[in-house]
Every structure is written in C-alpha cells, then in structure tokens.
Amino acid sequence: MSLYWEEKSLAEMDQSEWERLCDGCGKCCLHKLEDEDTGELHFTRVACRYLEESSCRCREYADRKRLQPECLVLTVKEPETFDWLPETCAYRLLSQGNPLPSWHPLVSGNVDSVAEAGISVRGKILSEVCVHPDGLDEHIVHWV
Numbered sequence: 001m002s003l004y005w006e007e008k009s010l011a012e013m014d015q016s017e018w019e020r021l022c023d024g025c026g027k028c029c030l031h032k033l034e035d036e037d038t039g040e041l042h043f044t045r046v047a048c049r050y051l052e053e054s055s056c057r058c059r060e061y062a063d064r065k066r067l068q069p070e071c072l073v074l075t076v077k078e079p080e081t082f083d084w085l086p087e088t089c090a091y092r093l094l095s096q097g098n099p100l101p102s103w104h105p106l107v108s109g110n111v112d113s114v115a116e117a118g119i120s121v122r123g124k125i126l127s128e129v130c131v132h133p134d135g136l137d138e139h140i141v142h143w144v
C-alpha cells in the first residue's frame with residue numbers, strides 16, 4: 001500500500017487521502033477553553049451533541065457546519081486551525097513534520113487500534129446537553 005502520507009504534503013493530497021488522515025479519535029469535537037492571559041488551550045471532556053460516542057464519529061457530518069457553527073472544518077488553506085487540534089491528531093502531526101504514530105489506522109491497518117491505544121474519547125466524555133456552558137471549566141481534562 002502506498003505510504004502517501006509520507007510521500008505527499010497535505011496540500012498535495014486528494015480529498016480521499018485527506019479524509020483518511022482522520023483517525024476518528026473524536027477529540028476535536030470536545031469543547032475547549034482558552035486561557036485569556038496565556039492563550040493556553042484546555043480541552044474538556046464535554047463533547048458536541050452530534051458526536052456519537054460509540055463510534056466517535058459525527059452524526060451530522062455533511063451538515064455539521066450549519067448545525068454547529070463552532071465545528072472545526074479542517075482545510076490546508078487555514079493551517080492556523082491545526083493549533084486547535086490535539087497533539088495526537090494526524091493533521092497537526094504532519095503539518096509539524098512529524099510521523100504518524102503506530103496506532104494510527106493507516107499504519108496499523110486496524111481501525112480499532114485508536115481505541116485500543118487509549119487515544120479515542122470513547123467512554124470518557126459527557127455530552128454538552130448535560131452540562132451548563134458556564135460549568136465547562138469543571139470538566140477540564142489532561143488526557144487529550
């Protein structure tokens with residue numbers, strides 16, 4: 001199989017190659033808080049209402065930007081958005097010149113390797129429908 005992610009830049013990838021970089025961890029669908037003083041980003045365990053926890057996939061992927069204005073729709077034309085991604089995310093890793101980890105499905109050949117490595121959010125999150133927006137800071141996590 002072609003190791004296209006090693007041979008091409010993000011800008012050179014076609015849509016299918018781009019989409020397959022997503023490991024399905026679900027971390028980018030967690031609410032984040034930014035420290036106003038330091039600019040530091042904190043992930044919470046509170047997930048977007050459209051994230052299906054069992055699969056860590058979006059239930060409204062095609063319509064996500066309309067339904068959830070804060071949804072990050074990644075594009076190589078806006079690399080600054082990669083700073084809002086977890087450090088394990090393939091888009092962020094590749095944009096920084098780092099390799100994909102061994103648990104990434106493109107490397108392991110196994111979609112379950114993400115959850116098996118403890119990388120996915122499965123079993124660790126709360127839906128935003130259960131949390132008041134003012135209480136997000138009570139749910140900051142350090143496993144992202």
Ligand code: SF4
Pocket residue numbers: 021022023024025026027028029085086088089090091
């Ligand atoms: S953080 Fe990255 S790899 Fe994980 S679901 Fe989001 S886009 Fe995909």
Ligand code: SF4
Pocket residue numbers: 028029030048049050051052057058059060061064065067068070071072
């Ligand atoms: S709408 Fe966006 S943030 Fe919400 S689950 Fe779908 S992809 Fe994730």
